[in-house]
Amino acid sequence: MAKPSAEPPAKPLARPPAEPLLTASDLVVAYAPGRSVFGRRGPARPVLQEVSVSIGRGETVGIVGESGSGKTTLGRALMGLVPPSRGSIRFDGLEIAGLDEARWRKLRRRMQMIFQDPMSSLNPRRSIYSILAAPLALHGVGDRAAAERRVRQITERVGLPPSVLARYPHELSGGQRQRVGIARAVVLAPEFVLADEIVSGLDVSTQAQVLALLGELKREMNLAMAFISHDLSVVRAVCDRVYVLRQGRVVEEGSCESIFQSPRDPYTLALIDAIPLPVIDPHWLARQPPE
Numbered sequence: 001m002a003k004p005s006a007e008p009p010a011k012p013l014a015r016p017p018a019e020p021l022l023t024a025s026d027l028v029v030a031y032a033p034g035r036s037v038f039g040r041r042g043p044a045r046p047v048l049q050e051v052s053v054s055i056g057r058g059e060t061v062g063i064v065g066e067s068g069s070g071k072t073t074l075g076r077a078l079m080g081l082v083p084p085s086r087g088s089i090r091f092d093g094l095e096i097a098g099l100d101e102a103r104w105r106k107l108r109r110r111m112q113m114i115f116q117d118p119m120s121s122l123n124p125r126r127s128i129y130s131i132l133a134a135p136l137a138l139h140g141v142g143d144r145a146a147a148e149r150r151v152r153q154i155t156e157r158v159g160l161p162p163s164v165l166a167r168y169p170h171e172l173s174g175g176q177r178q179r180v181g182i183a184r185a186v187v188l189a190p191e192f193v194l195a196d197e198i199v200s201g202l203d204v205s206t207q208a209q210v211l212a213l214l215g216e217l218k219r220e221m222n223l224a225m226a227f228i229s230h231d232l233s234v235v236r237a238v239c240d241r242v243y244v245l246r247q248g249r250v251v252e253e254g255s256c257e258s259i260f261q262s263p264r265d266p267y268t269l270a271l272i273d274a275i276p277l278p279v280i281d282p283h284w285l286a287r288q289p290p291e
Helices: 071-078 101-108 128-138 144-157 162-166 174-186 204-221 232-238 256-261 266-273
Strands: 022-031 045-055 060-064 086-091 111-114 192-196 224-229 241-246 249-255
Touching: 022 071, 045 060, 045 071, 045 224, 045 249, 060 071, 060 232, 071 192, 071 224, 101 111, 111 174, 128 144, 128 162, 128 174, 144 162, 144 174, 174 204, 204 232, 224 232, 232 256, 241 256, 241 266, 249 256, 249 266
Parallel strands: 060 224, 060 241, 111 192, 192 224
Antiparallel strands: 022 045, 022 086, 241 249
16 A cells, blocks of 8 residues: 655645736827927927836726816827827737738738727718628638628627618717717727727716727726726726826826725815715616617
């Protein structure tokens, strides 16, 4: 009979912490001014100054600040729409600053954006079906029949009736247009979505419905999301962590709970004090039928 071993059982190997899906490190974005009447250019004006952010898989991160704080510039830089002057932006371990157009096209399928004004971001000459099918055709996803099934599936998922597919953007309400914008962003099943002030032009009840829809899609698709807003009540309702920007710099970062319960920076406290009451809760209308 074999003697029992005196050695303790081996401990299971600890899993390393998951790497963030998207990170920006020491990011600087500066815009060159126009030429003066004498043909000279002044010094570049920094809009973002050494900004560092990270977004994990399945996480919603809020980027907040007053107008002119650099929120939209940061979002556009994360999407590769604005070239950084310095710093690093990495998506799933890949450095994306300076990628050529061919490599960006492959990456675009994994990174999508929902715009603030759905009317100006939707082609007025295309039907809703054509708008939603265009990304599938551009990236060669499936044949025509598969694309039609996917478009109808995502249209139903965002709470729109099939009849809207034959209509044009100007024939829809603001809430319906924003649902089309969301459908276009997720039709390719991306990993990361940037939402830039997407409910600022909607009434309160429609805001709640759109935010509830985003939360459901995030859980179903395990989406990482950057949510840009100046409205902290909306950020509090949908985000896991928050970055507070002021004059192109991150002045505070932390979980939603810590930011709202014990803000450290006076600027953050001023933003919180400006929140109108009652605070928007996207769940109170979640069970209501969409418009």
